[in-house]
Amino acid sequence: MSLLLDNQFAELPADKSVDTKTFLDNVSTLPPFFDCLGSKVFSVIKSDINGNITKIRAVYDQDPAKYVTLQDIVEAERETHKGQWPKVGATLALMWLKRGLRFIQVLLQSLADGDRDENNPNLIQVNITKAYEHALKKYHGWIVQKIFSAALFAAPYRSNFLKALSKGQEVKDEDCLANVRLFLVNYTPTVDAIYEMYSNLNAELDYTV
Amino acid sequence: MSLLLDNQFAELPADKSVDTKTFLDNVSTLPPFFDCLGSKVFSVIKSDINGNITKIRAVYDQDPAKYVTLQDIVEAERETHKGQWPKVGATLALMWLKRGLRFIQVLLQSLADGDRDENNPNLIQVNITKAYEHALKKYHGWIVQKIFSAALFAAPYRSNFLKALSKGQEVKDEDCLANVRLFLVNYTPTVDAIYEMYSNLNAELDYTV
Ligand SMILES: CCCCCCCCCCCCC/C=C/[C@@H](O)[C@H](CO[C@@H]1O[C@H](CO)[C@H](O)[C@H](OS(=O)(=O)O)[C@H]1O)NC(=O)CCCCCCCCCCC
Ligand SMILES: CCCCCCCCCCCCC/C=C/[C@@H](O)[C@H](CO[C@@H]1O[C@H](CO)[C@H](O)[C@H](OS(=O)(=O)O)[C@H]1O)NC(=O)CCCCCCCCCCC
Numbered sequence: 360m361s362l363l364l365d366n367q368f369a370e371l372p373a374d375k376s377v378d379t380k381t382f383l384d385n386v387s388t389l390p391p392f393f394d395c396l397g398s399k400v401f402s403v404i405k406s407d408i409n410g411n412i413t414k415i416r417a418v419y420d421q422d423p424a425k426y427v428t429l430q431d432i433v434e435a436e437r438e439t440h441k442g443q444w445p446k447v448g449a450t451l452a453l454m455w456l457k458r459g460l461r462f463i464q465v466l467l468q469s470l471a472d473g474d475r476d477e478n479n480p481n482l483i484q485v486n487i488t489k490a491y492e493h494a495l496k497k498y499h500g501w502i503v504q505k506i507f508s509a510a511l512f513a514a515p516y517r518s519n520f521l522k523a524l525s526k527g528q529e530v531k532d533e534d535c536l537a538n539v540r541l542f543l544v545n546y547t548p549t550v551d552a553i554y555e556m557y558s559n560l561n562a563e564l565d566y567t568v
Numbered sequence: 569m570s571l572l573l574d575n576q577f578a579e580l581p582a583d584k585s586v587d588t589k590t591f592l593d594n595v596s597t598l599p600p601f602f603d604c605l606g607s608k609v610f611s612v613i614k615s616d617i618n619g620n621i622t623k624i625r626a627v628y629d630q631d632p633a634k635y636v637t638l639q640d641i642v643e644a645e646r647e648t649h650k651g652q653w654p655k656v657g658a659t660l661a662l663m664w665l666k667r668g669l670r671f672i673q674v675l676l677q678s679l680a681d682g683d684r685d686e687n688n689p690n691l692i693q694v695n696i697t698k699a700y701e702h703a704l705k706k707y708h709g710w711i712v713q714k715i716f717s718a719a720l721f722a723a724p725y726r727s728n729f730l731k732a733l734s735k736g737q738e739v740k741d742e743d744c745l746a747n748v749r750l751f752l753v754n755y756t757p758t759v760d761a762i763y764e765m766y767s768n769l770n771a772e773l774d775y776t777v
Contacts, residue, residue: 400715502609502718502722503609505721506718508718509714510711511717523583
């Protein structure tokens with residue numbers, strides 16, 4: 360019924376470790392999220408994120424028993440790649456992936472919180488911009504920032520976006536937002552946990568593209 | 569020595585048919601052309617074009633004896649896909665690929681012809697814009713056109729671009745442009761022949777993305 364609830368993220372254990380297999384299965388359901396934005400322009404972003412997921416999965420598949428948690432992968436790569444790490448392998452892919460995940464999280468949270476441009480209540484530019492500033496802007500040079508500004512014109516109406524999230528069904532906005540809130544219950548702590556891990560392991564980089 | 573001459577396009581036969589295998593081999597050397605533009609921004613375009621090539625090659629590989637020329641593929645798909653054709657399969661991939669090839673051709677020709685912004689002789693924005701207007705603009709909606717305008721800021725200096733085409737070697741601009749002209753001798757008629765085929769078979773579409 361809802362794109363997001365069909366495959367809800369798993370609850371985190373007390374030690375906040377993220378199970379690799381479960382994470383990959385859950386996160387693979389998110390790229391269609393970008394189709395909900397309606398325009399072909401966003402397929403570029405979808406493939407970037409799909410690329411990240413493929414890269415992480417390829418490492419996991421090499422040795423599932425060794426890479427039980429995401430942290431197992433990042434730590435193993437720190438050993439193997441020494442000088443190049445963390446700008447390498449699944450560590451790099453997850454570094455960028457988590458930013459895309461944060462973008463989605465802040466966008467959904469902002470919609471759930473009812474943030475709105477009162478003059479244009481059916482536009483979501485204000486929510487997308489909030490998410491972009493929070494998750495990505497600092498990692499983008501001025502040209503990509505300009506491209507973002509242009510792409511913003513392709514954003515869908517709020518009503519159409521919510522409808523797409525409900526897989527095209529005519530549900531009330533409030534019901535859709537209730538689903539969004541439910542989705543965020545496990546999703547947000549998962550994204551937070553990955554950020555925390557990158558910070559703890561000193562794996563975060565702030566170069567711009 | 570020169571990116572373009574390492575794998576020059578083959579001369580066309582009198583009937584202007586394009587040999588599929590030779591074409592695919594030649595055209596596969598072109599995506600690195602977009603690396604010569606210097607910025608990561610253009611990797612999006614590189615993957616779009618790589619995607620086109622992969623799609624055409626996949627069809628060819630199914631039956632090389634049947635698909636000797638590009639026209640063999642397009643005609644076979646016209647039979648197989650009826651209602652959806654030409655917005656389908658390798659026909660669609662080649663439709664877009666030829667536009668990217670035309671873009672490259674007009675850009676190189678414009679450089680070879682010495683088109684320049686006299687006030688900024690080391691910028692190639694004027695050449696890129698000419699190529700874009702000729703090959704792609706009409707197939708892009710206003711948002712992608714705006715994205716193009718933003719991406720234009722990422723264009724390299726003329727001198728750096730020519731150097732990259734010469735694989736980083738310090739050759740004189742004139743020597744590099746002589747290589748460009750040599751490359752265009754077979755390249756331009758190949759691109760022309762594909763356009764002519766699409767026109768003859770009524771396979772061209774003008775929807776925008
Ligand atoms: C013909 C005219 C066209 C001209 C050309 C125009 C081209 C325009 C391209 C603009 C950029 C598109 C977005 C992609 C940006 C990507 O460059 C970045 C970094 O991407 C990372 O880079 C790493 C190396 O540094 C590795 O390769 C990573 O890959 S690895 O797996 O190999 O390690 C890869 O993800 N990802 C990002 O910034 C992530 C973006 C996430 C989602 C953002 C949501 C935004 C929604 C916006 C809504 C309005
Ligand atoms: C975080 C912020 C980021 C926000 C998001 C920004 C996203 C920006 C994306 C901008 C568009 C990038 C260019 C790609 C455009 C593509 O959409 C088009 C059509 O692409 C075709 O579409 C078909 C279906 O209609 C099939 O899928 C084809 O695929 S199929 O093989 O499956 O059949 C596919 O090639 N190709 C094009 O227009 C071709 C472009 C060719 C080269 C152009 C050279 C320009 C150089 C410019 C120099 C300054």
